[in-house]
Amino acid sequence: MVSLMRQISFFALLMILIACKPKAPENAYNSGNADFSKFMTIGDGHTAGYMDDALYSIGQENSLGTLLQRQLAMVGAQEVSLPWMDNGNIGVNWNGQSRLFLGYKTDCQNVTSLSPLRISPQGEINSFSTSVYDPNRKFSNFGIPGLRMIDLVSSSFGNINLPQHNPFFARLSKDQFNFPGSGTFSTYQDNLFGNGYPSFCSIYIGIEDVLPYAKSGATANPMTPIAGFPGVGFEESLGQLCEQLYAQNVKAVIATIPNVAEWPFFNTIPYNGLKLDADKAASLNQIYNPLGFSFVVGENPFMIADPNAGMFGVRPALPGEKILLSAPLDSVKCYQMGSIFPFRNEFVLTLDELNEIQTRIDQFNAIIRQKAITYGFALVETQNLYSKLPSGFAFNGVPLSAKFVSGGVFSLDGIHLNPRGNALLANEFIKSINHSFNSNIPLINALNYNAVLFP
Amino acid sequence: MHTCRPLLYSIAIFAISLLNPFFSQGFQVNFQGQKQQGMGCAGSAFAQDASTLFYNPGGACFSSKSEVNGATTPIFANVMYVDSATQEVFRTKNPVGTPFAAYALIKPKKYHRLAYGISITTPFGSTVQYEDAWIGRFAITRLAMKVFHIQPTVSLKVTDNIGIGAGFVWSPGEVTLEKDLPVQFNDGTFGHAMISGKAMGFGYNLGVFYNPGGVFTAGLSYRSGINMSVTEGNVAFHVPEGLSTNFPNGALTSSLPLPAVTTLGFNVKVRKNLNAVLDINYVGWKTYDTLSFDYATNTTSLLDTKSARRYKSIFAFRAGLQYVAISDDSGQKLIARIGGGFGFSPVQSGYVTPETPDANRWYGTAGVSYILSQHFSLDASVYATKIQRADTNLETGLSGTFTTIAFAPGLGINYKW
Numbered sequence: 001m002v003s004l005m006r007q008i009s010f011f012a013l014l015m016i017l018i019a020c021k022p023k024a025p026e027n028a029y030n031s032g033n034a035d036f037s038k039f040m041t042i043g044d045g046h047t048a049g050y051m052d053d054a055l056y057s058i059g060q061e062n063s064l065g066t067l068l069q070r071q072l073a074m075v076g077a078q079e080v081s082l083p084w085m086d087n088g089n090i091g092v093n094w095n096g097q098s099r100l101f102l103g104y105k106t107d108c109q110n111v112t113s114l115s116p117l118r119i120s121p122q123g124e125i126n127s128f129s130t131s132v133y134d135p136n137r138k139f140s141n142f143g144i145p146g147l148r149m150i151d152l153v154s155s156s157f158g159n160i161n162l163p164q165h166n167p168f169f170a171r172l173s174k175d176q177f178n179f180p181g182s183g184t185f186s187t188y189q190d191n192l193f194g195n196g197y198p199s200f201c202s203i204y205i206g207i208e209d210v211l212p213y214a215k216s217g218a219t220a221n222p223m224t225p226i227a228g229f230p231g232v233g234f235e236e237s238l239g240q241l242c243e244q245l246y247a248q249n250v251k252a253v254i255a256t257i258p259n260v261a262e263w264p265f266f267n268t269i270p271y272n273g274l275k276l277d278a279d280k281a282a283s284l285n286q287i288y289n290p291l292g293f294s295f296v297v298g299e300n301p302f303m304i305a306d307p308n309a310g311m312f313g314v315r316p317a318l319p320g321e322k323i324l325l326s327a328p329l330d331s332v333k334c335y336q337m338g339s340i341f342p343f344r345n346e347f348v349l350t351l352d353e354l355n356e357i358q359t360r361i362d363q364f365n366a367i368i369r370q371k372a373i374t375y376g377f378a379l380v381e382t383q384n385l386y387s388k389l390p391s392g393f394a395f396n397g398v399p400l401s402a403k404f405v406s407g408g409v410f411s412l413d414g415i416h417l418n419p420r421g422n423a424l425l426a427n428e429f430i431k432s433i434n435h436s437f438n439s440n441i442p443l444i445n446a447l448n449y450n451a452v453l454f455p
Numbered sequence: 456m457h458t459c460r461p462l463l464y465s466i467a468i469f470a471i472s473l474l475n476p477f478f479s480q481g482f483q484v485n486f487q488g489q490k491q492q493g494m495g496c497a498g499s500a501f502a503q504d505a506s507t508l509f510y511n512p513g514g515a516c517f518s519s520k521s522e523v524n525g526a527t528t529p530i531f532a533n534v535m536y537v538d539s540a541t542q543e544v545f546r547t548k549n550p551v552g553t554p555f556a557a558y559a560l561i562k563p564k565k566y567h568r569l570a571y572g573i574s575i576t577t578p579f580g581s582t583v584q585y586e587d588a589w590i591g592r593f594a595i596t597r598l599a600m601k602v603f604h605i606q607p608t609v610s611l612k613v614t615d616n617i618g619i620g621a622g623f624v625w626s627p628g629e630v631t632l633e634k635d636l637p638v639q640f641n642d643g644t645f646g647h648a649m650i651s652g653k654a655m656g657f658g659y660n661l662g663v664f665y666n667p668g669g670v671f672t673a674g675l676s677y678r679s680g681i682n683m684s685v686t687e688g689n690v691a692f693h694v695p696e697g698l699s700t701n702f703p704n705g706a707l708t709s710s711l712p713l714p715a716v717t718t719l720g721f722n723v724k725v726r727k728n729l730n731a732v733l734d735i736n737y738v739g740w741k742t743y744d745t746l747s748f749d750y751a752t753n754t755t756s757l758l759d760t761k762s763a764r765r766y767k768s769i770f771a772f773r774a775g776l777q778y779v780a781i782s783d784d785s786g787q788k789l790i791a792r793i794g795g796g797f798g799f800s801p802v803q804s805g806y807v808t809p810e811t812p813d814a815n816r817w818y819g820t821a822g823v824s825y826i827l828s829q830h831f832s833l834d835a836s837v838y839a840t841k842i843q844r845a846d847t848n849l850e851t852g853l854s855g856t857f858t859t860i861a862f863a864p865g866l867g868i869n870y871k872w
Contacts, residue, residue: 397851
């Protein structure tokens with residue numbers, strides 16, 4: 001009897017405790033008036049998952065394209081199909097180098113600190129000579145590191161016989177490594193379509209039409225012109241892609257080009273990062289006073305080469321000018337680069353150059369916005385995310401910013417986003433899709449994705 | 456009884472007129488007497504047992520007997536958070552909170568105008584633990600805060616109808632706060648921080664009790680605010696080795712203000728066996744403006760923090776009925792109670808945090824007492840509430856809806872002599 005009473009009261013208490021739990025709302029995910037069943041992502045390294053200055057498996061797994069498609073799978077998108085890299089995660093970049101990781105480095109002053117390092121002396125270069133094309137399998141992710149708008153219809157893009165070919169494209173192209181004389185080479189777009197693909201696509205192209213120029217300090221890799229035939233000019237190259245998609249009744253989301261000069265690669269070394277004690281200031285003054293430049297104890301602008309700056313072609317950097325992360329830091333610390341030896345042009349973006357780059361981005365974006373309207377594409381303003389990063393913002397209690405390494409958004413190359421950054425950017429795509437196609441796709445919990453890993 | 460009705464009316468109107476501008480509860484725990492808990496946590500002007508030492512020290516001198524009593528009210532609280540962006544659902548796995556109250560009230564035979572006593576109560580506290588990997592883990596993963604009020608009290612009848620009382624409050628406490636840090640080890644796991652410390656504060660509790668000897672009693676009490684200062688806190692970090700110099704373990708100081716509570720209470724015997732009670736609380740939450748942590752060692756990654764809380768002072772209204780269901784020649788046998796209340800939330804929009812996902816709240820209570828003998832009696836009560844609050848926190852950016860269901864059954868025992 002006592003034990004029965006005990007059971008009853010225990011049961012009663014259990015019932016009460018269950019009733020105590022708030023009931024979760026039922027989800028109402030839907031695809032609205034879009035068909036995601038044959039979803040494809042079109043774009044450059046961001047879409048592919050290039051990060052830490054290489055394409056590698058974990059990066060692909062956490063690419064903008066993969067994260068976006070995984071989320072769209074909640075409302076009908078097929079499983080992600082990727083041209084996977086080796087699962088050893090060494091990765092490879094354009095120059096055959098491996099990916100970066102955060103490790104300990106001892107500099108020329110014998111100070112040891114955390115620094116991005118290559119994980120291996122050599123990258124996965126064998127992936128450039130191994131085709132991953134499979135006629136029975138459609139890749140859903142067509143992110144190709146380095147893809148420019150003008151590469152879409154270029155038959156040299158995958159032509160391994162030409163030095164300017166793109167090895168990341170050649171490995172997945174249906175040409176399967178044509179050898180000299182064995183026929184013509186298919187274009188990026190030739191590979192894209194077929195078998196009813198795509199029903200919906202994301203388009204994020206254009207960064208590579210300006211970024212290589214900016215990374216070279218505006219010394220090489222000229223930016224894509226606006227006018228010109230498809231394969232030459234930006235506007236018509238995008239226009240013909242839109243026409244093709246329109247002809248096949250493909251719905252799409254298209255993204256604008258972010259202001260690349262706000263990224264860590266261009267903002268980690270401050271223009272006035274030349275810190276001097278009294279002795280160093282005095283010796284620099286001896287050298288430079290005759291030229292009309294003087295130095296003080298404390299912070300000074302770095303000296304940069306500028307052919308337009310008087311007869312010596314040297315001047316102090318101005319506020320707003322960028323010293324690039326490609327500058328050799330040991331030379332700065334120990335061998336007077338940026339002071340006695342001014343930074344060479346390739347390590348600097350001057351105000352004029354920055355203005356030139358920004359103007360071109362604005363022009364490209366105007367074209368992208370206009371095409372979105374013309375073809376009824378959803379439009380992603382990438383600056384909605386990127387513009388918050390220079391000053392930083394709090395995201396579910398996590399401070400995020402464009403700060404190199406610690407900012408939590410960019411990978412160790414200071415250009416490409418890390419997995420968390422890609423999740424945040426994918427959310428901008430989802431918001432735009434929801435808005436334009438009346439869908440209800442939940443956003444990604446970006447904090448489930450890694451930022452920089454520390455030893 | 457007729458004469459009382461206009462008064463009740465005007466109180467009700469006064470109460471309603473206050474609804475708009477004030478926003479109830481913060482981390483207050485209003486479980487200091489089983490009898491009051493049965494009546495919507497009201498009854499500061501209905502001195503039935505030693506708990507009046509807490510509710511209104513002025514009422515203790517009207518007690519005819521000495522008494523000890525003790526009670527506990529385990530709180531079963533479940534919080535659900537629905538993130539507005541991801542529509543993901545996260546829940547708490549709170550351990551059961553265990554507020555308690557223990558009283559000793561001595562009524563000296565020689566000095567019938569005097570009573571004195573001591574109480575140990577837990578009027579503030581909070582226990583929240585969220586599920587692993589929840590989306591707000593970088594704001595908080597676990598909070599355990601306990602505050603004990605130890606209050607020696609003296610109560611004196613200054614006239615036949617008016618009693619006053621004063622208590623000194625010694626308030627020791629302890630707090631543990633844990634959260635994940637947004638720095639990751641090579642295997643992807645996040646860093647973690649645990650702040651812990653003992654706190655201490657002092658205050659007082661004053662009350663005036665009016666008992667004209669008829670069907671009506673009233674009381675006014677004021678429990679002072681207390682600044683709980685954490686002078687020997689400690690912070691422990693679990694971070695990747697490469698960042699260990701950025702996050703040095705060590706000492707910290709902080710403080711947490713507990714608000715002053717002013718209570719106006721009324722009790723009316725509306726029928727022979729039926730009492731009605733009303734309490735109006737004014738809680739000075741405005742004092743909780745900022746939560747700051749001052750670390751002994753600062754680094755570029757570990758700066759002293761000041762988080763805005765910007766609480767508002769608020770009103771809460773509590774009311775209940777007590778009905779003597781069974782009585783015989785020896786006296787009352789079984790007493791039944793019912794009640795409820797409404798409290799405004801001190802937490803303003805933009806400042807809702809997962810450690811206190813507060814909202815304006817309605818709640819209901821019920822209770823019984825069983826008188827075993829001339830000396831012994833037992834009390835039981837039950838409290839239930841459901842609150843919901845949607846907000847976007849300005850500091851952390853957490854944006855979603857908290858829904859809390861809390862259920863608190865209490866049990867107490869009294870011995871009178």
